[in-house]
Amino acid sequence: MVELLNKSRDAQERAPKSSKLLLVDDEENILRSLQRVLRREPWELTTASSGEDALAAMAAEKFDLVISDARMPGIDGPTLLAEIRRKYPWCIRILLTGHADITSTVKAINDGQIYRYISKPWDDDELRLIIRQALAFQYSERRRLALEKLVRKQNKELKQLNESLQDKVSERTAELKQIADMLDLAYKELRRGYVTATEVFSSLISKRLPVDLRPNTKVITLVKAFAEFIDLGEEQHQNLAMAAALYNLGKLSWQDDLFKAPSDLLDKNQRLEYLNYPVAGEQLLMALEPLKETALIIRHHQEKWNGYGTPDRLGGAHIPLESRILKLAVDFVEFQLGLILERKVSRDNAIELLKRYRERLYDPELTDRFIAMLLELAPDVEHADPSILVLDTLRLKPGMILARNHYAASGMLLLNEGKELTAFLIEKLAAFEKGKPGGHRYTLYVHKSEQDMENLA
Structure with missing residues (x-):
C-alpha cells in the first residue's frame, strides 16, 4: 500500500x-x-x-x-x-x-x-x-517534443552566429554556457539529446579553423576505428567518440593566431592558455550529467605517460584509457596538420614520431596497437573526405592529381599538392620507397575522378 x-x-x-x-x-x-x-x-x-x-x-x-x-x-x-x-x-x-x-x-x-x-x-x-x-x-512526451523543437531552433541560431564568432568570442562563450544549461534540461527530458549537442559544438569548433586545419573529423574517425580494432566496450566507445568531437571545445575563446600556431612554438602566455584548454573544455561539459565521463577524458587527454603532462601530471595507467587513446589520435592528426611542430609531417613520419615517443608521451602497448591498426587497415582509416582517395604507390595511375604535399621520411618535400602524376614520377616514388627502412609503403592523397574510380574497380 x-x-x-x-x-x-x-x-x-x-x-x-x-x-x-x-x-x-x-x-x-x-x-x-x-x-x-x-x-x-x-x-x-x-x-x-x-x-x-x-x-x-x-x-x-x-x-x-x-x-x-x-x-x-x-x-x-x-x-x-x-x-x-x-x-x-x-x-x-x-x-x-x-x-x-x-x-x-x-x-x-x-x-x-x-x-x-x-x-x-x-x-x-x-x-x-x-x-x-x-x-x-x-x-512528459509533450514536453519532450517541445524541447526537441527548441533544440532545433537553438541549433539553427548557433549556425547563424558562427559567421560573426571571431568578433564576439566573449559573448559566444557566455552563450555556450547558456546552451549547456539548456542541454542539461533537454537531456532530462530527451535522454539522448546530448548527441545533437556534440555535433553542434564540433561544428562550432571547426568553423573557427581554416578548412585545411580542421582535425576533429579525422580524430573522430580514428578513435572510432581504434575502439572497434581493440574491441572497446560500447559505453567507452561512445564516450571516446564524444570526446573526439569535443576535445577542442576549450579553445573556443582563443584568438585566431593561437588557433593556427604550432604548440611547440608558443610564447609563455600562449603556452599557459594552451595548457589550460583541456580543463576549460571539461568545465563547459561538467554541467551535463551524460557527458561527465566525456569531460573527464578531455581533461586528461594531454597527460603524458611519463607523468609530465597537463593538467594533473598523471602518469602511466593512472591516465584514463580513453584519454590515452585520444592523445594518440589527436597527436597523429595534428602532427600532419602542422599544429604541433613548425612544419607539417607526412603520415609515415607521424607514425615514426609515435614510435619515438611511445614510452615518454604515449602508452607503449596502446601505441603499438594503434600503429598496427594504421598499417593493417591502411590510411583510409583516418581519412573522411569523400572527394579524396588514399593510395599506396602500387595503386597510383598516371594522370592522378595530388591532394596533399608528399614528403620523404627525412621531411624533404618530394611532390607538392596539385602535382599531376606521370609514369616517370610514379617510378621515382617506387625507387625512393625501396630505400625506406621497415618495408613500409608511401601513402599519397589524390583527388577522385571518374577515371580513377574505373581504374580502381
Whole structure:
C-alpha cells in the first residue's frame, strides 16, 4: 500500500493539473462507478454510451485520455480505440476488459496500441494511479517534443552566429554556457539529446579553423576505428567518440593566431592558455550529467605517460584509457596538420614520431596497437573526405592529381599538392620507397575522378 501511495504521489507531481477524460461504456452503472471513483480528481469527465457517441465527442472537442469498455454493441472497444489512434494519436487509450476478453485485449493492443488494459472489477486506487501515470507520460512526451523543437531552433541560431564568432568570442562563450544549461534540461527530458549537442559544438569548433586545419573529423574517425580494432566496450566507445568531437571545445575563446600556431612554438602566455584548454573544455561539459565521463577524458587527454603532462601530471595507467587513446589520435592528426611542430609531417613520419615517443608521451602497448591498426587497415582509416582517395604507390595511375604535399621520411618535400602524376614520377616514388627502412609503403592523397574510380574497380 505504501509503495502504491508513493507511486501515486510521484505520478501526480509529474502530471498536468487538469486534463479531459472521455469514459465510454454501454452500461450506465459502469459509467456512474467510474465517475464516482474519479470525482475528486482534477479532471474534466465526459461520458459516452457507445462507440459512435465517443467518436462524435472526439470530433467535437479534444480529450487527453479515453477509457473504453471492450464489449459494446456496434463499435466495440478495440475497434473504437484503433480508430481513435488513427485520428487522434496524441490521445492516451485505456481498455476496460473482463478476464475472458483475451481476444479483445489482443486486438486492442495490436490495432489500438493501448497504453494499458484494466481488468474488471478494478481496484479504485490502482485505476486512479494508472490514469495519473498515463497523463504524466503524455505530459512528459509533450514536453519532450517541445524541447526537441527548441533544440532545433537553438541549433539553427548557433549556425547563424558562427559567421560573426571571431568578433564576439566573449559573448559566444557566455552563450555556450547558456546552451549547456539548456542541454542539461533537454537531456532530462530527451535522454539522448546530448548527441545533437556534440555535433553542434564540433561544428562550432571547426568553423573557427581554416578548412585545411580542421582535425576533429579525422580524430573522430580514428578513435572510432581504434575502439572497434581493440574491441572497446560500447559505453567507452561512445564516450571516446564524444570526446573526439569535443576535445577542442576549450579553445573556443582563443584568438585566431593561437588557433593556427604550432604548440611547440608558443610564447609563455600562449603556452599557459594552451595548457589550460583541456580543463576549460571539461568545465563547459561538467554541467551535463551524460557527458561527465566525456569531460573527464578531455581533461586528461594531454597527460603524458611519463607523468609530465597537463593538467594533473598523471602518469602511466593512472591516465584514463580513453584519454590515452585520444592523445594518440589527436597527436597523429595534428602532427600532419602542422599544429604541433613548425612544419607539417607526412603520415609515415607521424607514425615514426609515435614510435619515438611511445614510452615518454604515449602508452607503449596502446601505441603499438594503434600503429598496427594504421598499417593493417591502411590510411583510409583516418581519412573522411569523400572527394579524396588514399593510395599506396602500387595503386597510383598516371594522370592522378595530388591532394596533399608528399614528403620523404627525412621531411624533404618530394611532390607538392596539385602535382599531376606521370609514369616517370610514379617510378621515382617506387625507387625512393625501396630505400625506406621497415618495408613500409608511401601513402599519397589524390583527388577522385571518374577515371580513377574505373581504374580502381
